[in-house]
Amino acid sequence: MPFSVVDLDQGNARWLTWRSGGLGASDAPAVMGENPWKSRKRLLKEKIDALAGAVSQWRGNAVMARGNALEPEARRLYAGHTGRTVAPACLQSNRYEWMRASVDGICFASGAVVEIKCGDKAYAYSAEKRAAPRYYYGQLQHILAVTGYARIDYWCWVPGRSPQHIEVARDAPYIDRMLDAEAAFWDEVLAG
Numbered sequence: 280m281p282f283s284v285v286d287l288d289q290g291n292a293r294w295l296t297w298r299s300g301g302l303g304a305s306d307a308p309a310v311m312g313e314n315p316w317k318s319r320k321r322l323l324k325e326k327i328d329a330l331a332g333a334v335s336q337w338r339g340n341a342v343m344a345r346g347n348a349l350e351p352e353a354r355r356l357y358a359g360h361t362g363r364t365v366a367p368a369c370l371q372s373n374r375y376e377w378m379r380a381s382v383d384g385i386c387f388a389s390g391a392v393v394e395i396k397c398g399d400k401a402y403a404y405s406a407e408k409r410a411a412p413r414y415y416y417g418q419l420q421h422i423l424a425v426t427g428y429a430r431i432d433y434w435c436w437v438p439g440r441s442p443q444h445i446e447v448a449r450d451a452p453y454i455d456r457m458l459d460a461e462a463a464f465w466d467e468v469l470a471g
Contacts, residue, residue, distance in 0.1 A: 280373070280427075281372065281373055281374065281425070281426065281427040282370045282371060282372055282373055282380075282425050282426055282427070283370070283371050283373055284368055284369065284370060285297060285369040285370065285371050285379075286369075287369045289367055289369065289381050290347070294369065294381070297369065297379070298379065298381065299326070299329035299330065300330070300377070300379075301371070301376065301377035301378060301379040301465070302326075302377055302378060302379065302421075302461050302464070302465060303379045303380060303381055303421075304379075304380040304381070304382075304394075304417075304418045304419075304421040304422045304425070305418055306322060306326075306421075307417035307418050307420065307421035307457060307461065308414055308415070308416070308417040308418055309321070309322040310322065310417070310457070310460050310461050310464045311417045311456075311457060311460060313413060313414055313416065313417050314414055314417075315414055319464070322464075323464065323467060323468065326468040327468055327471050330468065330469075330471075331471075345397065345398070346395075346396065346397040346398060349397040349436070349437070349438070350367075350383060350395050350397065352436075352438075353395045353397055353434060353436045353442070354367075354383065354384050354393075354395060356434075356436060356442055357384065357393055357395070357432070357434045357436075357442070357444075360442065360444060361391070361432070361444070363386045363389050363391050364386060365383075365384030365385055365386045365391065365392075365393055366384060366385065366386075367381070367382060367383055367384060367385075368381075368382050368385050369381050369382075370382060370385075370425050370426065371425075372424070372425050375458075375461075375462070377461075377465045378421075378424070378425055378461065379425070380421060380422045380425040380426070382394070382422060382426075383395040383434075385426075390426075390428055391428075391432065392422055392423075392426055392428055392431050392432070393431065393432040393433075393434050394415070394418065394419055394422065394431060394432070394433050394434070395434050395435075395436070396415070396433070396434070396435045396436075397435070397436055397437055398437070399437060400412075401415070401435050402435050402436070402437045402440060402443065405433070405435040405443040405445060406435075406440075406443055409443075409445065410445060411433040411435075411445055411447055415433070416447075416453075417457060419431050419433060419447050420449070420450055420453050420454050420457055421457065421461075423449045423450075423454065424454045424457065424458060428449065429448065429449050430446050430447060430448050430449060431446075431447050432444060432445070432446055432447075433445040433446075433447050
């Protein structure tokens, strides 16, 4: 396996410490310049500060809190739709110690991994375009880079609406560029 499972519950202090010691999937869009809400420069400062011990608790926003609250039901609906029971997990690359992913759901038996989104904007985009929003592309490809899997399921659901199930294939040229960018970024973090 190209990754190790780290025995942590997402969202607690131990998870935050582990998360701050590397680059997670949600960091990839900022590193790649694809995150409309966070610049590469801002992420760099956050990571340097975190390694210096300046960040003591995870600070999500209201949209993230809503998504986290809806995630268990979304995961149950995903399992019913696909027949695959998945569980959240913390994964760490065996090749790049700094490369991590806190996945919303993984089924080791079938080699399936799912990224769950429960936001209204993401849902509207996914329902209209039948694609994941571009600003999540790096996150999805980062998870595929960590797992080595050929595809990831993007599952978007909001209460009262039909779930959107979109398969996203591994993009090897993008992953190569991303790995180069992330390795250079992590070197900058360590240089402080």
